[in-house]
Amino acid sequence: MALSSSLPVSAKNSTNVRAVERDPDFRAWVSETLAAIDALEGAVPAPPVAPRAAAAPWYLRAGFATLGTLAPPLATAWAERLFLTAPRPPAPPKEVAALATAHAGSVIVDGLRLATWTWVPLRHPDVPRSTVLLVHGWGGRGGQLAGFVPGLLAAGHAVVTFDAPGHGASEGRTSSLVEVGRAVRGVAAALPSPVHAVIAHSMGGAATALALDAGLALARAVFVAPPRAASEWVHTFSAVLGLSDEVRDGMQRNIEGRLQVSWDDLDMATVAPRMQTPLLVIHDTDDKEVPYAGSSATVAAWPGASLHTTAKLGHKRILDDADVIARAVAFVVA
Numbered sequence: 001m002a003l004s005s006s007l008p009v010s011a012k013n014s015t016n017v018r019a020v021e022r023d024p025d026f027r028a029w030v031s032e033t034l035a036a037i038d039a040l041e042g043a044v045p046a047p048p049v050a051p052r053a054a055a056a057p058w059y060l061r062a063g064f065a066t067l068g069t070l071a072p073p074l075a076t077a078w079a080e081r082l083f084l085t086a087p088r089p090p091a092p093p094k095e096v097a098a099l100a101t102a103h104a105g106s107v108i109v110d111g112l113r114l115a116t117w118t119w120v121p122l123r124h125p126d127v128p129r130s131t132v133l134l135v136h137g138w139g140g141r142g143g144q145l146a147g148f149v150p151g152l153l154a155a156g157h158a159v160v161t162f163d164a165p166g167h168g169a170s171e172g173r174t175s176s177l178v179e180v181g182r183a184v185r186g187v188a189a190a191l192p193s194p195v196h197a198v199i200a201h202s203m204g205g206a207a208t209a210l211a212l213d214a215g216l217a218l219a220r221a222v223f224v225a226p227p228r229a230a231s232e233w234v235h236t237f238s239a240v241l242g243l244s245d246e247v248r249d250g251m252q253r254n255i256e257g258r259l260q261v262s263w264d265d266l267d268m269a270t271v272a273p274r275m276q277t278p279l280l281v282i283h284d285t286d287d288k289e290v291p292y293a294g295s296s297a298t299v300a301a302w303p304g305a306s307l308h309t310t311a312k313l314g315h316k317r318i319l320d321d322a323d324v325i326a327r328a329v330a331f332v333v334a
Contacts, residue, residue: 061242068244075243076250080258083237083251084174086166087139095143107162109186110179115169116162116187117142121153130196132332134161135184137202137225138175141168147320148199151329157196162187164207177203177230177266178259181210188216196220197332201319202290203227205281209271222280222328225287225315228294230266268294272301279305280331282324289315 067075091099102117121129132152134145142161152159164183166175184207188195197220200208205226212218227233238248256263264270279302283295292309299307313321 056240056242064241064243064247068247072244072246072250075247076254079237079241079243079247079251080254081174082241083234084166084176084255086164086175088167089139091141091143091168095141095146098146098149099143102161107187107190109165109183109190112165112171114162114165114171114183114187115142116160119149119153119159121156121158129156129158129193131158131160131191131193133184133188133191133195133198134159135180135198135200135204135208136161136164136167137200137204139167140201140204143168144316144319145199145201147325148328151325152332155329155333157333158193160187160191164204176255176259177207178210178261180204180207181214184208184211185214185216197222199224199328199332201225202315206230206266206268209268209275210266212275212277213271218277220280220332220334221277222282222331223295223298224282224318224324224328225284225290226268226281226295226298227290228268228298231263232291232294234263268298269301272298272305273303275302275305280308280328281305282308282310282318282328284310284313284315284318286312287315287318 064075064079067078099117102119105116105118106113107116108114132148134142134148136142136144142163145161149159162183163170164175164180166172166179172179180203184198184204188211195216195218197218198208199222201224203226205223208216208221208223209226212221234248234252237243238251243251252263279299281295281299283290283292285292295307299305308324308327310318310321310324313324318324
């Protein structure tokens with residue numbers, strides 16, 4: 001199916017996306033460390049257990065062990081920066097090709113320029129219509145969800161995706177669940193047509209839940225492999241790098257202060273019971289990055305939510321599965 005790209009973004013908040021200068025050495029170091037964190041299978045229970053010996057580069061573990069003893073505040077600041085820095089891997093050719101069929105623009109959210117891509121149906125492209133927003137996960141890109149676009153266009157919806165703060169082509173050196181949640185609301189507010197639904201992957205689901213809790217109105221939502229609690233990420237992160245309890249707790253306090261939010265408020269067990277938006281959660285039992293059990297708990301706590309289970313798709317390949325895409329689109333357009 002050909003994809004159209006004629007829908008403009010608000011002139012007030014839109015310009016051509018410009019490149020953001022980055023520290024290549026720091027980015028390479030961050031990507032290596034986060035790759036080691038991603039490789040850790042499952043969640044680390046609280047209190048954290050001893051991590052695997054080769055879970056992270058030895059020099060990082062040694063550096064945190066030394067600084068944690070000699071200069072805990074410095075170790076805490078280092079851990080905080082690393083925790084809030086998302087990897088920015090290059091987009092594969094299939095994503096580049098998919099985004100080339102869209103209208104590329106940008107919106108300003110909290111002072112940062114976020115890259116956006118918009119598709120509209122070929123029939124009557126100038127007629128106002130509702131929009132489906134696609135939200136990627138931590139270290140991801142908006143183009144990862146391009147597989148959902150053709151079905152949504154066929155159903156008559158415009159489709160918009162974006163790169164979150166500190167991700168892909170968007171501005172920002174650091175990011176967080178809270179900031180991505182604000183970006184979801186900000187992008188939705190800047191669009192010329194109302195947002196009917198969100199399809200979100202991984203942390204994008206948790207961020208969308210925060211946006212809903214803050215007032216975003218949606219008719220439907222689909223979360224693919226959503227995490228349950230930010231506290232689990234802290235325990236995994238700390239275990240992989242061998243952080244002391246003092247450094248881990250200091251990092252958590254600093255992040256809470258920076259974002260002006262309690263860690264407990266980022267737990268789906270807190271947010272889900274307040275939700276009213278119909279939700280479909282899709283999760284794979286062989287997901288090694290985000291535990292499947294968390295989705296079962298989220299669906300149990302979210303009024304009216306339903307869970308579809310897959311197998312042998314993992315955390316990322318699930319986005320390209322034809323059955324998953326069909327189920328998500330059918331739920332959105334029902």
